[in-house]
Amino acid sequence: MTTSTPTSTGTVDQPILSVTGLSASYGFGRRAPLVLDDVSLTLGKGRTMGVVGESGSGKSTLAKVIIGTLGASAGTVEVGGVDVGRAKSAQRQALRRSVQMIPQDPYASLDPRMTIGRTLREALAPKGGRESTYRDRIVELLELVSLDASAVNRYPHEFSGGMRQRVAIARAIAVQPTLLIADEVTSALDASIQFEVLGLLDRLQKELGFGCVFITHNLGVAARMCDDITVMRYGKVVEQGPISLLAAPADPYTRLLVGSVPDPDGRFLTDPSAYDSVIAG
Numbered sequence: 001m002t003t004s005t006p007t008s009t010g011t012v013d014q015p016i017l018s019v020t021g022l023s024a025s026y027g028f029g030r031r032a033p034l035v036l037d038d039v040s041l042t043l044g045k046g047r048t049m050g051v052v053g054e055s056g057s058g059k060s061t062l063a064k065v066i067i068g069t070l071g072a073s074a075g076t077v078e079v080g081g082v083d084v085g086r087a088k089s090a091q092r093q094a095l096r097r098s099v100q101m102i103p104q105d106p107y108a109s110l111d112p113r114m115t116i117g118r119t120l121r122e123a124l125a126p127k128g129g130r131e132s133t134y135r136d137r138i139v140e141l142l143e144l145v146s147l148d149a150s151a152v153n154r155y156p157h158e159f160s161g162g163m164r165q166r167v168a169i170a171r172a173i174a175v176q177p178t179l180l181i182a183d184e185v186t187s188a189l190d191a192s193i194q195f196e197v198l199g200l201l202d203r204l205q206k207e208l209g210f211g212c213v214f215i216t217h218n219l220g221v222a223a224r225m226c227d228d229i230t231v232m233r234y235g236k237v238v239e240q241g242p243i244s245l246l247a248a249p250a251d252p253y254t255r256l257l258v259g260s261v262p263d264p265d266g267r268f269l270t271d272p273s274a275y276d277s278v279i280a281g
């Protein structure tokens with residue numbers, strides 16, 4: 001009997017992302033309210049972890065701490081075994097490539113003065129270089145996200161929201177990240193376009209094998225995309241496990257999100273003590 005799962009290289013698969021006991025706030029000092037409070041999650045290679053919860057529950061803050069733009073007040077984030085908070089400069093440079101983010105707003109995330117070709121060239125070679133040197137790779141990236149090669153010479157304003165989001169995805173995968181953070185990537189899109197973009201992300205993940213932290217307030221979208229799920233409320237994890245838990249949530253807040261708990265006066269969503277009394281049974 002084996003106790004571990006060897007990969008083809010003979011090493012045991014380690015998680016690509018381990019978040020352990022993570023707390024964070026936007027203020028300074030001990031009185032600053034915790035926006036993340038003791039959050040932990042683990043993501044394996046090529047897997048997708050959904051992070052769900054209402055607006056204000058701390059999902060985007062979690063993304064910021066994972067990508068390193070906001071420091072933690074307690075706990076750790078490890079990407080491929082490297083502690084993001086303690087990374088040395090060479091490690092930090094490597095992390096900037098291996099962790100990529102697709103932002104929510106396809107209208108705000110692309111520089112309006114840059115052609116799509118330039119945007120992708122800057123992703124591939126942030127320190128500069130001729131676009132022609134990277135032309136083949138840029139065309140390949142456009143093909144990966146099902147955009148025509150002619151896009152290289154065009155500007156963001158010439159594209160629809162869905163097409164811009166494809167460009168943002170191409171930019172994120174350009175440097176072959178091991179971890180992709182997708183924060184409400186389809187929230188600004190029409191339903192039919194959402195469907196296309198989700199299908200694209202799914203296909204790319206199968207082809208390229210990155211792990212994904214998929215943040216959404218939409219449980220239907222989470223169910224479509226994720227292997228596992230973390231349900232957050234007021235910065236805390238209230239329930240976590242395989243996506244199938246949505247069929248029979250143990251936690252009343254998750255049941256509320258799924259829609260099986262009536263909350264006629266909305267008390268449950270705004271009053272922590274109402275929630276706590278339900279938890280206490």
Ligand code: ADP
Binds near residue numbers: 026061
């Ligand atoms: P979500 O993405 O789940 O909607 P956020 O992580 O954006 O939640 O926000 C969590 C909490 O942190 C909210 O109460 C929000 O008001 C607060 N917050 C978010 N960004 C900032 C900021 N830059 N400065 C201060 N408070 C913030």
Ligand code: MG
Binds near residue numbers: 060061
């Ligand atoms: Mg958010």
